[in-house]
Amino acid sequence: MKLFKRPPLIGVDSDAALSEARALMARHVTQPSRRAFMQRSLTMGGLSMLTGCSISSNADVETALSRISRFNDTVQGWLFDPNKMAPTYPESMITRPFPFNAYYGESEVREVDEASYKLEVTGMVADKRSWTLPELRAMAQQDQVTRHICVEGWSAIGKWGGVPFSEFLRRIGADTSAKYIGFKCADDYYTSIDMPTALHAQTLLALTYGGQPLPPKYGFPMKLRMPTKLGYKNPKHIKAIFVTNTYPGGFWEDQGYNWFGGS
Ligand SMILES: Nc1nc2c(c(=O)[nH]1)N[C@H]1C(S)=C(S)[C@@H](COP(=O)(O)O)O[C@H]1N2
Numbered sequence: 001m002k003l004f005k006r007p008p009l010i011g012v013d014s015d016a017a018l019s020e021a022r023a024l025m026a027r028h029v030t031q032p033s034r035r036a037f038m039q040r041s042l043t044m045g046g047l048s049m050l051t052g053c054s055i056s057s058n059a060d061v062e063t064a065l066s067r068i069s070r071f072n073d074t075v076q077g078w079l080f081d082p083n084k085m086a087p088t089y090p091e092s093m094i095t096r097p098f099p100f101n102a103y104y105g106e107s108e109v110r111e112v113d114e115a116s117y118k119l120e121v122t123g124m125v126a127d128k129r130s131w132t133l134p135e136l137r138a139m140a141q142q143d144q145v146t147r148h149i150c151v152e153g154w155s156a157i158g159k160w161g162g163v164p165f166s167e168f169l170r171r172i173g174a175d176t177s178a179k180y181i182g183f184k185c186a187d188d189y190y191t192s193i194d195m196p197t198a199l200h201a202q203t204l205l206a207l208t209y210g211g212q213p214l215p216p217k218y219g220f221p222m223k224l225r226m227p228t229k230l231g232y233k234n235p236k237h238i239k240a241i242f243v244t245n246t247y248p249g250g251f252w253e254d255q256g257y258n259w260f261g262g263s
């Protein structure tokens with residue numbers, strides 16, 4: 001049998017593309033045996049077969065990789081177990097000081113005015129009324145000591161308190177058959193999450209850090225805290241929440257970070 005070697009792809013650094021694809025697989029294909037198999041066996045032909053993209057330029061490689069990433073969102077959604085809790089820790093293990101991170105430096109942290117603040121609620125909900133901070137503080141609160149994991153290579157344990165997000169969704173009459181919840185932030189950050197994660201018992205509309213009102217650097221007046229998701233999925237300075245079936249993307253997600261972003 002004679003084997004034909006594929007002609008080289010014009011303008012495509014195939015080694016770099018393949019190592020990027022392998023890294024992506026390593027991060028996003030969660031089953032170890034499958035991950036090992038894909039990392040060993042992935043070729044440019046395989047990448048195009050997997051994704052149904054014909055690959056003849058760097059742009060095509062990008063398209064193929066983002067198609068894999070969107071596929072992995074679906075798979076991660078299937079694998080996500082709504083009853084599985086992220087680990088919790090004793091208060092003695094809290095990281096001090098807890099790190100700050102944002103797409104800008106700490107000197108540029110947004111100051112949100114407490115008195116005029118209102119949380120806007122729109123989309124597939126029965127009650128589109130805006131919420132004030134005192135109204136949110138009047139709801140039953142819960143604490144958690146959990147680990148925040150950032151893809152930039154650090155993790156830290158912190159203590160957040162606030163309203164269980166599932167309870168908030170119930171109060172606003174959210175259509176829980178909708179696919180997405182989107183978040184708009186006071187600093188122009190934005191992200192969105194899947195409904196099962198929104199309803200997860202550890203997903204918190206966090207109003208406090210360390211028992212005190214959330215300081216500006218950690219997202220005053222509120223952030224969404226999800227110990228089942230990576231740091232970039234946890235929006236700070238939330239000013240609007242919307243329930244939708246239209247994919248809303250996110251600040252980093254639109255630049256290639258995986259959308260599901262489970263930890
Ligand atoms: N509004 C807003 N939320 C954000 C970000 C941001 O830049 N703006 N960065 C995200 C990232 S990448 C991380 S790791 C965490 C950092 O949260 P921390 O400052 O509480 O550690 O916030 C996430 N949420």
Ligand SMILES: [Mo]
Pocket residue numbers: 101149150151152231232
């Ligand atoms: Mo992050």
